[in-house]
Amino acid sequence: MQSMKWRSLLYAAIIAVAVVYLLPTFVKMPAGLAPYLPKDKISLGLDLQGGMHLALEVETDKALENNLDRYATDLEELLYNEKVPFDSIKRVSGTAIEAKITEADAREKVRQILQKSFPMLKEQKLDETKDGATFTLQIDALEAKQLKKTATEQALETIRNRIDQFGVAEPTIQLQGADQIVIQLPGIKDPKRAIELIGKTALLEFKLVAEGGSVEDALKGDIPADCELLYQKEINAKGETKRTPFLLKKKTLLTGDRLVNAQVQIDSRFNEPYVSMEFDARGAKIFERITEKNIKKRLAIILDNNVYSAPVIQDRIAGGHAQITGRFGMEEARDLAIVLRAGSLPAPVKILEKRAVGPSLGLDSIKQGITAMIIGSVAVILFMLFYYRLLGMVADFAMLLNILLLLATLAAFGATLTVPGLAGIVLTIGMAVDANVLIHERMREEKRLGKTLKACIDTGYSRAFMTILDTHITTIISAIFLFQFGTGPVKGFAITLIIGLVANVFTAFAVTRVIIDFLMSKKAITTLSI
Amino acid sequence: MEFIKQNININFVGKIWYALTLSWTLILLGIVCLVVKGGPHYSIDFKGGTLFQVRFVQQASSGDIRQVIKDMGIEAGSVQNFGDEGQKEYLINIESMVEDLEQFSEKVKAALEAKFGKDSFEIRRTEAVGPKVGKDLRQKALLAVALSCIGMLIYIWFRFEFRFGLGAILGLIHDVLITMGALSLTNTPIDLSVIAALLTIVGYSVNDTIIVCDRIRENMPKMTRKPLREVINISVNQTLSRTILTVSTVFMATLALYIFGGGVIHDFAFTMLVGTITGTYSSIFVACPVVIFWEKFFGNKTAGARR
Numbered sequence: 015m016q017s018m019k020w021r022s023l024l025y026a027a028i029i030a031v032a033v034v035y036l037l038p039t040f041v042k043m044p045a046g047l048a049p050y051l052p053k054d055k056i057s058l059g060l061d062l063q064g065g066m067h068l069a070l071e072v073e074t075d076k077a078l079e080n081n082l083d084r085y086a087t088d089l090e091e092l093l094y095n096e097k098v099p100f101d102s103i104k105r106v107s108g109t110a111i112e113a114k115i116t117e118a119d120a121r122e123k124v125r126q127i128l129q130k131s132f133p134m135l136k137e138q139k140l141d142e143t144k145d146g147a148t149f150t151l152q153i154d155a156l157e158a159k160q161l162k163k164t165a166t167e168q169a170l171e172t173i174r175n176r177i178d179q180f181g182v183a184e185p186t187i188q189l190q191g192a193d194q195i196v197i198q199l200p201g202i203k204d205p206k207r208a209i210e211l212i213g214k215t216a217l218l219e220f221k222l223v224a225e226g227g228s229v230e231d232a233l234k235g236d237i238p239a240d241c242e243l244l245y246q247k248e249i250n251a252k253g254e255t256k257r258t259p260f261l262l263k264k265k266t267l268l269t270g271d272r273l274v275n276a277q278v279q280i281d282s283r284f285n286e287p288y289v290s291m292e293f294d295a296r297g298a299k300i301f302e303r304i305t306e307k308n309i310k311k312r313l314a315i316i317l318d319n320n321v322y323s324a325p326v327i328q329d330r331i332a333g334g335h336a337q338i339t340g341r342f343g344m345e346e347a348r349d350l351a352i353v354l355r356a357g358s359l360p361a362p363v364k365i366l367e368k369r370a371v372g373p374s375l376g377l378d379s380i381k382q383g384i385t386a387m388i389i390g391s392v393a394v395i396l397f398m399l400f401y402y403r404l405l406g407m408v409a410d411f412a413m414l415l416n417i418l419l420l421l422a423t424l425a426a427f428g429a430t431l432t433v434p435g436l437a438g439i440v441l442t443i444g445m446a447v448d449a450n451v452l453i454h455e456r457m458r459e460e461k462r463l464g465k466t467l468k469a470c471i472d473t474g475y476s477r478a479f480m481t482i483l484d485t486h487i488t489t490i491i492s493a494i495f496l497f498q499f500g501t502g503p504v505k506g507f508a509i510t511l512i513i514g515l516v517a518n519v520f521t522a523f524a525v526t527r528v529i530i531d532f533l534m535s536k537k538a539i540t541t542l543s544i
Numbered sequence: 545m546e547f548i549k550q551n552i553n554i555n556f557v558g559k560i561w562y563a564l565t566l567s568w569t570l571i572l573l574g575i576v577c578l579v580v581k582g583g584p585h586y587s588i589d590f591k592g593g594t595l596f597q598v599r600f601v602q603q604a605s606s607g608d609i610r611q612v613i614k615d616m617g618i619e620a621g622s623v624q625n626f627g628d629e630g631q632k633e634y635l636i637n638i639e640s641m642v643e644d645l646e647q648f649s650e651k652v653k654a655a656l657e658a659k660f661g662k663d664s665f666e667i668r669r670t671e672a673v674g675p676k677v678g679k680d681l682r683q684k685a686l687l688a689v690a691l692s693c694i695g696m697l698i699y700i701w702f703r704f705e706f707r708f709g710l711g712a713i714l715g716l717i718h719d720v721l722i723t724m725g726a727l728s729l730t731n732t733p734i735d736l737s738v739i740a741a742l743l744t745i746v747g748y749s750v751n752d753t754i755i756v757c758d759r760i761r762e763n764m765p766k767m768t769r770k771p772l773r774e775v776i777n778i779s780v781n782q783t784l785s786r787t788i789l790t791v792s793t794v795f796m797a798t799l800a801l802y803i804f805g806g807g808v809i810h811d812f813a814f815t816m817l818v819g820t821i822t823g824t825y826s827s828i829f830v831a832c833p834v835v836i837f838w839e840k841f842f843g844n845k846t847a848g849a850r851r
Contacts, residue, residue: 061808069677205670206650366674368649375597375668375808382806390800394793401789433808434737440801441744441816444794451793452755455786458546481758488699488754489747492692496743499688504740511744 018535021528028520029415032422039425056425057184058200059432059506062380064373065200066208070173070363072193075108077165077361078158085132086111092127101146109153111135116146124149165360166193173197173212173363175356180211180349194366205370207349215318215362216353218270220304223312223324227261240264244314246321248341260321262314267304269358272297276354278347281339287347288339291354298334306330317350383436390440391417398447402454404539408529409450412521416446419517420510429513432506442514445489449522453478467539475527482523486515547788556780556828557773557836563829567718574725581728587735588637590682592675594648596636598656600665603631612659613638616651627807633668637733648672685739689720692743696750704757707838711831712753718830719749719822726818737812745819748794752787753827759783760835772839776832791824 039055060067082105089111090103101114115124121140128135128149134157139150153161166189173195174187186198202208224241232243246258275292293301304313305327314324315338322340342350394413398406420442424431457474465473490512497508533539578584588595598609606623613621618638627633638652649670656665673681693713700709720742727734759779767775798820802813 071676364674365672367677368670368672370670372666372668374666379806379808382804383809386801386803386805386809389804390797393796393800397793397796434740434812437737437801437805437809437812437816440797440805441794444790444797447793448790451786451789455783455789458785459782477762481755484703484754484758485751488696488750491695491699492743492747492750495688495692495695496740499684504736507737507740 018528018531021524022532025525025528029418032419035422035426036418039421052426054425054428056421057428057430058376058380059430059435059503060198060200060369061371061433061503062376062383062431063200064202064371064376065198066202066205066371067367067369068197068199068209068212068365069190069367070195070197070213071366072166072169072195072359072363073361074162074165074193075361078153078161079105079108080361081161082109082111082153085135089113089127089132092131093124096123096127098123098127106150109158110138111151111153113149113151114146115149118142118145118147121147121149162193166195168360169363170195172357172359176211176352179352179356180208182208195363201373203373205368207345209365209368211349211352213363213365214353214359216270216356216358217318218273218354218358219266219316220268220301221266221314221316222263222308223314224261224263225311229259229261232261233259237261244316244319244321246324258321260314260324262316262321267313268293268297268300270354271357272300273354273357276351278344278351279337286339287342287344288337289342289347289351289354290335290337293334293336295334298332301334301336302330302332379433379436383433387436387440387443391443394443394447398450402450404533405450405454405530408526408533409447409454409522411529412450412526413443413446415525416442416514416517416521419521420514423513423517424510429509430506431510432503434503434507435510438507438510438514442511442518445515446518446522448485449478449482449518450526452481453523453526467534471530471534475523479523482519486519490515547785552781552784553777554781554784555777557777557832560829560833560836563825564833567722567826567830570725571718571721574722574728577725577728584724584728585731585733586678586682587733587738588639588671588673588678589735590678590685591639592673592678593637593639594652594673595638595669595671596649596652596667597626597633597669598636598665598667599633600660601632602664604634604660604665605631606634608659609634609636609656612655613652616655633807681736685736688739689743689746692746693717696746700750700754700757704754704761707835708753708757708761708831710838711757711834712750712827714834715753715826715831716746716749716823718826719745719819722822723815723818727815730814732811732814735811737809738815741812741815741819744816745823748820749823749826752790752823753831755786756780756783756827756832757835760832773836776836780828780832787824787828791820795820 035052035054037051038053086103086105090100093100093103093113093115098120099116101116103111103113106112113124115121125137128137128151132151134154135151136154137149138152141148141150170187170189177185177187177197177199182199182202184200186196188196190196197212199205199208224238227238227241228236229243231237232241237243240263241261242264244260244262246260248256248258272293273291274294274297277290278287279290280287308327309329310326312324312326315322315336317338322338338350391413395410398409398413400406402409417439420439423429453474456478457470460470460473493508493511493515497505497512530539606625609623610621613623613636621636621638624635624637625631625633626635636652649672653667693716696716697709697713700712723742723745726732727738732738756779759782760776763775763779763782767778770778795817798813798816801809802817805813
């Protein structure tokens with residue numbers, strides 16, 4: 015009987031801990047006690063509280079291409095400095111650069127330069143002609159893989175920055191596989207705006223307008239080799255889009271990488287918001303040099319290949335300040351400042367999966383889920399009472415305790431409750447009584463063999479134990495695989511099922527045993543009236 | 545009280561052939577249905593596409609919504625009434641493999657606005673799954689089902705004997721096949737939550753088989769002089785009371801989900817309801833016969849092992 019006392023105390027302690035962990039979820043904490051109590055509530059999944067789930071793919075091939083383009087430009091500059099005559103240096107595929115030099119004798123010198131400054135580019139082919147040589151340079155496979163990996167990590171970091179600055183409570187942002195980013199934004203009200211903020215490449219570039227070049231000719235397709243045609247898109251008050259073409263020099267003079275800050279400001283004359291930018295020291299110097307050299311020329315400010323404005327440079331600008339104007343709304347300007355501050359994505363991202371649940375649907379789901387839970391448990395409770403009477407009551411108590419432990423564990427580990435998770439609880443209710451049914455049926459059989467009450471209970475419990483263990487372990491095995499495979503809501507189901515099953519071994523087996531032992535010691539049970 | 549009287553002795557084993565006929569009929573019916581409908585009816589989770597759950601302020605006819613979708617030039621779309629509020633809430637399913645999911649959602653929204661007016665509806669849920677994710681999820685789902693079967697086979701093999709494990713696995717394959725047939729017959733789309741239900745059925749079915757097998761194993765040393773089929777029959781009868789009680793409680797809980805759980809959980813609950821019944825049936829009429837047949841064909845070896 016000594017052991018019974020200790021067991022009851024231990025179990026009571028476990029139950030008390032569970033209650034404490036559940037407190038924050040259901041009641042408001044009194045201020046004085048709060049520091050001593052757990053703070054974590056049961057967190058609701060996106061399907062219950064509303065919100066958005068996004069899976070993005072970073073187009074790492076594009077990132078690799080961007081890198082190769084940069085190598086080509088760097089190589090061009092280097093060859094120019096080293097006075098190696100060349101015709102053209104350009105990227106010819108996703109992984110290769112072609113360098114045409116016009117003096118075949120210079121090839122050894124080129125090889126030296128390559129070896130010294132571009133070890134990641136491997137010479138794949140050399141075509142010699144009578145007036146020069148053409149190198150085909152392939153990027154090293156390992157290096158390419160590394161570049162792609164870096165691009166994905168950078169994209170993740172940038173997106174995290176943007177979301178942090180946008181202000182979403184408890185977002186989840188994580189890598190999945192080689193090039194995917196999974197984002198969960200609970201409670202977000204304007205999914206469209208969030209997607210625009212997250213998905214924008216936000217590549218800010220400064221390029222000169224090609225003075226003297228003819229836009230008309232360019233529109234007909236006659237674009238000079240060092241120029242490109244980009245558009246300024248403007249939406250007027252009537253909602254019509256106006257597209258103004260610009261002929262620009264291809265060379266990028268400065269990018270948004272050099273920004274240290276971007277802020278929304280209000281124009282005092284037109285009362286319109288604009289975004290003011292501040293460059294770092296090196297960026298400020300570059301900007302100063304550009305403006306100094308190109309006074310009276312137009313400098314275009316381009317974001318993601320959209321010309322925002324192309325003001326005429328009036329004077330040399332020192333200090334590293336610039337601004338983007340355009341017909342912004344306040345929100346748009348704010349989001350633009352955020353993406354500029356957070357930096358550009360190293361490559362465009364593509365939405366692979368989007369799931370958005372409105373808050374009203376979430377509320378409905380909670381209501382319906384709880385209704386189903388209550389009706390399901392009341393039906394099971396009444397059935398057990400009706401069928402097993404006193405022992406049924408004990409089993410019912412164990413079942414309710416199981417739900418309590420399940421919810422407390424969810425709160426303690428910060429696990430997420432989802433709609434399928436609610437189904438998992440209902441299912442746990444069904445399975446919780448199974449253990450007691452097994453025990454009770456076994457006791458009944460033992461009684462038929464004419465055993466004493468105590469012997470019936472002992473054998474009933476010990477015989478049923480292994481069976482209960484086996485059934486629970488197999489179900490847990492399938493739940494674990496479900497957890498491994500599942501996304502959000504399904505994971506929630508697997509979690510509740512696993513916790514419910516583990517708790518069940520404790521409540522349906524250990525707790526009911528102590529209660530029955532107690533009832534027996536108080537002579538409350540004298541015959542097995544089941 | 546007792547539903548099942550203590551001296552019950554139903555000759556389950558004697559009815560194996562009827563059971564086999566019934567099982568095969570149901571399985572074949574399901575397969576025929578699957579073939580006629582061109583494979584399982586996957587939701588957008590597994591084949592990619594876009595889903596909108598739209599609630600209108602006033603009643604709207606599904607025909608009008610269908611027309612909007614059709615006018616957008618989308619052929620493969622379905623519009624289903626959702627929930628129990630009359631003709632107010634709809635699920636619009638579009639089997640579209642568009643590249644830009646976000647723009648596409650906006651286009652559908654604009655088309656609906658043009659037809660029904662700007663604030664006449666609320667889009668309560670949008671799900672857009674690209675074909676790549678769909679394929680990925682499909683593979684993962686298959687892998688999860690396969691791995692959990694293998695995991696349980698190994699566990700039962702380790703705890704019992706191989707033939708019990710085999711019986712349990714064939715039993716659960718039987719259950720999954722019949723459930724898939726039922727899903728196809730009722731046009732229930734297979735989505736992530738239905739896969740969760742299928743995996744739960746897998747667990748439940750094995751669970752049930754274990755309880756019967758456990759009893760068979762317990763009875764074997766006590767009844768060495770009786771033929772195996774009789775031992776099995778006795779064991780099934782002994783556990784019958786528990787089987788019926790558990791099925792009833794699980795069924796009751798799931799039925800509550802099915803009726804009151806709301807639209808999101810409806811298909812999950814339906815799958816579970818079917819699975820609960822077949823899971824119980826299969827542990828008696830599929831798993832046990834497998835053990836008997838195994839004894840027939842490999843009898844000498846296992847008979848020796850029994851003593």
